[in-house]
Amino acid sequence: MRKPYRFLKGLLKVLGIILLFFGAFFGYLVWVSNIKPPVIKDMSALQLKVDSTDKGLYTINNNWFRKSNSGLYEMYTEGQPFERGVIEGKLSEDLIKKQEDYFAAEIFKMIPSQVYRHFLRYFIGWFNRNLLDYVLPEFKEEIYGISQSASDDYGYIGTKYQRILNYHSAHDIGHVLQNLMLVGCTSFGTWGAASQDSTMIIGRNFDFYVGDDFAKNKIISFNHPSSGYRFMSVTWGGFTGVVSGMNEKGLTVTINAAKSEMPKGAATPVSLVAREIVQYAGNIDEAIAIARKRKMFVSESFLVGSAADNKAVLIEKTPDSLAIYDPNANEILCTNHFQSKALKNTVSNREQMAENATTYRYKRLNQLIAQNGKNTVQKTINILRDFRGIDNKDIGIGNEKAVNQFIAHHSIVFEPQKLLVWVSTAPWQMGEFVCYDLKKVFAMNGMKQNHEIYEAANFIAADSFIYTQKFTEFEKYRRSKQIVKDGGEIIADSIIAENPSLYNSYIIAGDYCFKNKEYKKALQYYKKALNLEIASAGERRHVIEMIHETEKKIN
Numbered sequence: 001m002r003k004p005y006r007f008l009k010g011l012l013k014v015l016g017i018i019l020l021f022f023g024a025f026f027g028y029l030v031w032v033s034n035i036k037p038p039v040i041k042d043m044s045a046l047q048l049k050v051d052s053t054d055k056g057l058y059t060i061n062n063n064w065f066r067k068s069n070s071g072l073y074e075m076y077t078e079g080q081p082f083e084r085g086v087i088e089g090k091l092s093e094d095l096i097k098k099q100e101d102y103f104a105a106e107i108f109k110m111i112p113s114q115v116y117r118h119f120l121r122y123f124i125g126w127f128n129r130n131l132l133d134y135v136l137p138e139f140k141e142e143i144y145g146i147s148q149s150a151s152d153d154y155g156y157i158g159t160k161y162q163r164i165l166n167y168h169s170a171h172d173i174g175h176v177l178q179n180l181m182l183v184g185c186t187s188f189g190t191w192g193a194a195s196q197d198s199t200m201i202i203g204r205n206f207d208f209y210v211g212d213d214f215a216k217n218k219i220i221s222f223n224h225p226s227s228g229y230r231f232m233s234v235t236w237g238g239f240t241g242v243v244s245g246m247n248e249k250g251l252t253v254t255i256n257a258a259k260s261e262m263p264k265g266a267a268t269p270v271s272l273v274a275r276e277i278v279q280y281a282g283n284i285d286e287a288i289a290i291a292r293k294r295k296m297f298v299s300e301s302f303l304v305g306s307a308a309d310n311k312a313v314l315i316e317k318t319p320d321s322l323a324i325y326d327p328n329a330n331e332i333l334c335t336n337h338f339q340s341k342a343l344k345n346t347v348s349n350r351e352q353m354a355e356n357a358t359t360y361r362y363k364r365l366n367q368l369i370a371q372n373g374k375n376t377v378q379k380t381i382n383i384l385r386d387f388r389g390i391d392n393k394d395i396g397i398g399n400e401k402a403v404n405q406f407i408a409h410h411s412i413v414f415e416p417q418k419l420l421v422w423v424s425t426a427p428w429q430m431g432e433f434v435c436y437d438l439k440k441v442f443a444m445n446g447m448k449q450n451h452e453i454y455e456a457a458n459f460i461a462a463d464s465f466i467y468t469q470k471f472t473e474f475e476k477y478r479r480s481k482q483i484v485k486d487g488g489e490i491i492a493d494s495i496i497a498e499n500p501s502l503y504n505s506y507i508i509a510g511d512y513c514f515k516n517k518e519y520k521k522a523l524q525y526y527k528k529a530l531n532l533e534i535a536s537a538g539e540r541r542h543v544i545e546m547i548h549e550t551e552k553k554i555n
Helices: 002-032 081-091 093-110 114-127 137-147 160-167 170-176 270-280 284-293 347-355 358-372 377-384 438-443 469-485 492-498 503-515 519-530 537-554
Strands: 057-060 063-067 073-079 186-190 201-206 219-225 231-235 244-247 251-257 300-306 311-317 322-325 331-334 410-415 420-424 433-437
Touching: 057 081, 063 081, 073 081, 081 093, 081 137, 081 219, 093 160, 137 160, 137 270, 186 251, 186 300, 186 358, 186 377, 201 251, 201 300, 201 377, 219 438, 231 270, 244 270, 244 410, 251 270, 270 284, 270 300, 284 300, 284 311, 284 322, 300 331, 311 331, 331 358, 347 358, 347 537, 358 377, 377 410, 433 438, 469 492, 469 503, 492 503, 492 519, 503 519, 503 537, 519 537
Parallel strands: 073 219
Antiparallel strands: 057 063, 063 073, 186 201, 186 331, 201 410, 219 231, 231 244, 244 251, 251 300, 300 311, 311 322, 410 420, 420 433
């Protein structure tokens, strides 16, 4: 009788040790994920009140916030970092809370398990345990100020400051998880002989997708920081980083994701590196110097245009190295792979070019620029809206190989020498492009009465495609796609009819039929998909694997 007793005693001891280990590990995760806010000497900004005496206009001293009749929100802020952050938060509080709701809703769809989401909170906290070491003190203060206006509903994810700080890594995390198709941006620039009036023109699509709702409430933010240059950027509630921006010196910065390995630990979020460049760099050399001294945990291309230098270059940066791509020409193109001598032949970059849509999209972009002759703002926008394949081939609407994938958070065009900027309105980059003159905006001494600040004479009209039946069918396709994603029922032939040239229509229909054991129909759809322009090698492999699986079921 003693042997079973000893065994049970030993087993309980082992289980106790295991529980103690996991308890200690969990306690460690909780401890390291507790990011402490910066110490602020003067907290008086928290007492500032929002004035809304003119309907639709919200002000705090010279700072203001409003919604344009274009559908874009506009905000101007000035002052010290914490004060400016608090003001940004108070003026845009509703949008900050909505944005977190939208972001959380997408996370819940991707990770439905509440237990796993709680674990993920601590894992991200552990992963970002040293994040504060890589963020400038003034950015920490500004983010802390904004976080005062964050929602009270997500305390189980982290403190308000933790959450808002970590959200600045969303772009980085998104392009590590490239299979989610969160990022796949396109940008280009022309100047000198390549532009009609010889001035620089830079255009970009910011294809960062975390749901339609997330892209609804874009803010055109005009910033007058207490140090550095005044600048504008396209942003969203609670986000102080820069993904597309231009400063008063005519220096622009946009970011394009490149192939990244799994990160090994925290570093400076890409958006905060771009923010530092646009706030503190007046020319290309200064932008390079800033990028060089910041450690990042993902690979990224920064397309930097400079009125002072009258050209643009790519700063290509990995967690371990930095290289410059200067085309030594009057134009520059960028999709999602590196082009510099130092980085173009790396294993990860070659894999990116072979496996994903970046090479095809680059070739199409090059073709469009060549066809357009001397560039203009209108021609730049036409290129950014193009949804066809090489040689104008119909590759289906929403194909990742197209310049316009119909997922853009925003599209933007800069004329750095003129300090003019055009920003897209919904839907995606197909709506009107609204023009702002930074010289005029930054010359304003606050806003006492609500009025439009865009340059109406420089409007670019919406693309007529959005009024066609084909676009209506595409919108139906997107709804059908979401129904399938949410586990609902569709008619497989209907989703094909809604977007018949897109390979993904057939993959969705095939997967849906396979799930419902309609194997012969599924096989037909998969075989059809193989004959269309599939965006990535991974998706092609999926189709081939499903053909084999389906044939086994039939036989």
